[in-house]
Amino acid sequence: MLWLVIPIIAGAVALLCAAYMAWYITKQPMGSDAMQNISAAIRTGSKAYLKRQYKTIAVISIILGIIFYLGFDFGKLPFTSAAFLLGALCSLIAGYLSMDVATRANVRTAAAAEKSVPKALKISFYGGLVMGEANVALSLIGVTILYWLYGDPTLIIGFGFGASLSALFAQLGGGIFTKAADVGADLVGKIEAGIPEDDPRNPAVIADNVGDNVGDMAGRGADLFESCTGENIAAMIVGLALYVATQNFFFVIFPLLARSVGIFATIIGIPFVRGKEGVDPMVPLRNGVIATVIFCVIGFYLLTMSTLNSLDLFFAGLSGITASLLIVLVTEYYTSRKYRPVQDIAEASKTGPSTNIISGLAVGLECTALPVVIICGAIASAFYFGGLYGAATPGVGWMLGGVYGTAIATMGMLSIAGMILGLDGFGPICDNAAGIVEMSGGSQEARRKMEAFDAAGNTTKALTKGYAMAAAGMAALLLFRAYLDIVHVQVVDIVQPQILIAAFLGAMIPFLFAALAIRAVGRAAFKMVEEVRRQFKEKGIMEGRGKPDYGRCIDISTLAAQKEMILPGLLPVITPILVGFILGPTAAGAFLMVATISGFILAMWMNNGGAAWDNAKKFIEASGLKGTDQHKAAVVGDTVGDPLKDTAGPSIHVLVKLLGTLSITFGMMFATYALMH
């Protein structure tokens, strides 16, 4: 148990590091009054939105907490319900901190852009890293303390479910908010009124920037908080069987130590991100990732050899890290303007919006193939190395060793999560900063610089989404294994009719969920469009007679997001419970697994397709064709991609893990009370 001090120390170091970076950011100058005013408006809007959203999540969590208390803990110590509430709370705290720092970093990045690129990069990257460090650290500390208190990883799963639930609503609500504002602003501003992005005359422009903070920052943070948490707990549950077989306690706490290695590797990787005047910000960011990966591999090697003493298991971990890098590369191929897919979409835009959309759909559907092959390769390779270890170890055997191999691959993949999350947070901060420079009438020079930052941010956002989905898929697979352990199911045979039916239903759930999420954005955006049109017309903003009312647009997005997130949010909570209680625990396992497969593919399509449309538009703009029919067609594709890549897609990441944590939480109940078995 003394070993548990290491993850606590690692978590504390990460939090201190985050605190230092936050302090560093607040020390930087905030720029002109105009900049500060805009930033204050974004900050106020973001806070107001999160307050409102957190209230909704709190109400749902407390109701569920009471149900859990009555269902699981009644008359006992409230293990499950307390863990659940703590999980939800930690996720919300991490989300809030991320948003808070991001809204401080945006204006300071904008101010620094006037003077120094390295400074601007440092501020925006630090801002993102605060999110990365806070999420990874809070997840690790929470799981470690609960494990220390409860002494049994199967009792902690409530913490994971709490994290899942608040991630679901954070990602859904934030995603609906940000895209309602973005689509609404674009449709009226860019297409109808012909004013550029981030034009201060557009009433929805502040809401758009608020959306970056509440959707991309708080939402994605909650997503990876959930991945780390779910993966940690599930790997510990899977490790229990190996502990029983080998009496090596490290099999249970290895996930916590692996995460600690990841934290240290991330911190050592920070200094490698050093911007230079005139150099594309992607270069230092890439250096940071490469350094972190190298340190992770070294750390992983030392850890595996010193605790589990198996080179095979190290190779299993390496499979996970390699797979995540390969998926990032594939994501880059399909979403970067440097390669064929995006250029094809740009070319197809010449014949109008129809061919732009058709071409983008084809790219999105196509891009699912390689990530699936890579994940399959990682599973095969990790299982093989794990199996080698198992076969050579008395009492373990091929199967158990193989399963632990895939667990270690997932840990390997998630060990770089802190750094990747940092890059992810870098995106919305730069997006905001570019908006602030534009709206405050910054110099031509600053605009040019911020454009490079914005483009880099767009790239990192797309790449990290590929990573996040790969991590979510592997974490969900691990949760599936842990679920089988919990309900004592050995075989999930799709020849059985109730299993086949559960598989069919599981495959469909991500589609229905995505439909509900997209429709929510459509409805919310429609309201936004009407409001922006009304303001243009009644206030005469375009004629310079009146000023836009930003607050009204923020209110519309806020209310719409709160209302619209309920239905898609309930779907993945209710359906697995129904499947589990009616078709039985084994069927619930099939439901979970096939939903993961289908969700993985659908999310890859939506994330990458959306990003490819976005960058096809940017490619056309970079060719100096802004304002042509080809560009207008590409704007249509970009707008269509928005709800796919920023609402439905990332929400599916959360969905697949939620199904896992929920099934594990209810697993024993399914096993006891289900109608079929």
Add this chain to the structure above:
Amino acid sequence: MLWLVIPIIAGAVALLCAAYMAWYITKQPMGSDAMQNISAAIRTGSKAYLKRQYKTIAVISIILGIIFYLGFDFGKLPFTSAAFLLGALCSLIAGYLSMDVATRANVRTAAAAEKSVPKALKISFYGGLVMGEANVALSLIGVTILYWLYGDPTLIIGFGFGASLSALFAQLGGGIFTKAADVGADLVGKIEAGIPEDDPRNPAVIADNVGDNVGDMAGRGADLFESCTGENIAAMIVGLALYVATQNFFFVIFPLLARSVGIFATIIGIPFVRGKEGVDPMVPLRNGVIATVIFCVIGFYLLTMSTLNSLDLFFAGLSGITASLLIVLVTEYYTSRKYRPVQDIAEASKTGPSTNIISGLAVGLECTALPVVIICGAIASAFYFGGLYGAATPGVGWMLGGVYGTAIATMGMLSIAGMILGLDGFGPICDNAAGIVEMSGGSQEARRKMEAFDAAGNTTKALTKGYAMAAAGMAALLLFRAYLDIVHVQVVDIVQPQILIAAFLGAMIPFLFAALAIRAVGRAAFKMVEEVRRQFKEKGIMEGRGKPDYGRCIDISTLAAQKEMILPGLLPVITPILVGFILGPTAAGAFLMVATISGFILAMWMNNGGAAWDNAKKFIEASGLKGTDQHKAAVVGDTVGDPLKDTAGPSIHVLVKLLGTLSITFGMMFATYALMH
């Protein structure tokens, strides 16, 4: 064996009936010279295309036939290779006959429209029914004769694989041809030049009409030929085990008798389709379906009681018929302009093409949910009733009885295939007829009448696609069961890593396949657009200086379709073979099953989403808003939907069955030579 006379008689009656209808059609007047000229151009183009396509399919089939001879039949009687070639040949003949009659019926329908609605309905409906009868009859006769010759259903599967292969290329090639022409014609004609659909000045207009015949007629016919064939053979294989257990030979030949019942029910249903002046053609068509369904149910009851003597098995069959009707109702809800989904898309078009697309994507994704639930309900109910029979019958048992129950449900579903195919063929004939009336400058009255026919044809096309996918899904499920019997696999456990990997890959294949198919259409359409633009510019067609060159456009579509169908066509042939030989026969089963699930959902989305976009445009036109921005936005959605609903979606129907027939064909090889097991 004497019982085998019944299916032969039924098949002969159906062929005679088809011959009578074809003769009736040719007897009708062909209208004005202008009409005849246009019709001749369509006919020549269709024949030229099919000739070219059949050459490609013949080459591929003969190569595969030789491989099969060497692999399966060497030194023996060429059972598998002969069956394979015969299957491909029968499918091609049925397709050719359908196209031939359709190109005769189109101009006669147009000519009749000037005078009598009942006459026009009779001609177009008869034209469609020739396709229905020819396909069902040739499939039944082929399977029966081969069974009579070989004496073992497992040896006939080559016939099914031949049907699958030629269906795949017929549907893919036809789908690419028709949508390249359609999208190309629309993009330049409707959107750029502002001329209406079917305007004779548009050089791609004849190619568009040719496409209806080679894509919708020959393609869909091949699709359902494959469904009937695959289902027949698979159900006979599944029936073998029950024959062994009960010594009741009817379990093996029941599928052939059930199909005979369906043929007679369809023929008796024909007179119920009786058009009336001033009545929506949908009314008599619906009456025909209702009558056929009632006769089918009665016939099915009599057949089940007299041969298998089990009310439970009759109820299993009823589950299948009911499920197919429910899926048609759901399809109608999502694709008809009378209901919310289509109206939502029309409403969303007010804010431009982006929101039109977003809304259509949401409808398409959403519409997958209910069909999945219905199919699951049908599986559960059929399995339950079959299980009841099995549990009560010594030597059979719950599981075997349940599996046969789902087989009977599939037979029930496919028993109305002839009538449904007739309705399906009605669509493209009316589409052609409307085009001929328009292009030949028909009277206002005839145009108005043909518009009602065209609308009814659009509806039947959408509904029958829902039916076709449900039938394909059930047939694939049955093929999966037959495959398990062939390779002697009892359990497909997705907990095993190689099974999980195969499931993952299987889920992805329909996505990649759809991507390739859509991209093929995009590329071909792009060439068409350039050609139409060139002709408009160089020939001055719009200024009345020159005449369009229809033949050039047909050539472009023909060449593009032949070239572009190869890559997507090879994918579903090569991947299951790789999976089977590397990951083993059980993994190949999981691949097949999960690909079916994923393909079912994806095809539902593409078919219904595409039809909803189409009808949203029509809804706006019917509201008198043609030419507005809202209408223009809806045209974008319609164009995007075209390759989804007429190329990728229907090709996925074929894909899932092809995976089944292919796996069964190669099953013993997987079992013998695979690297893993």
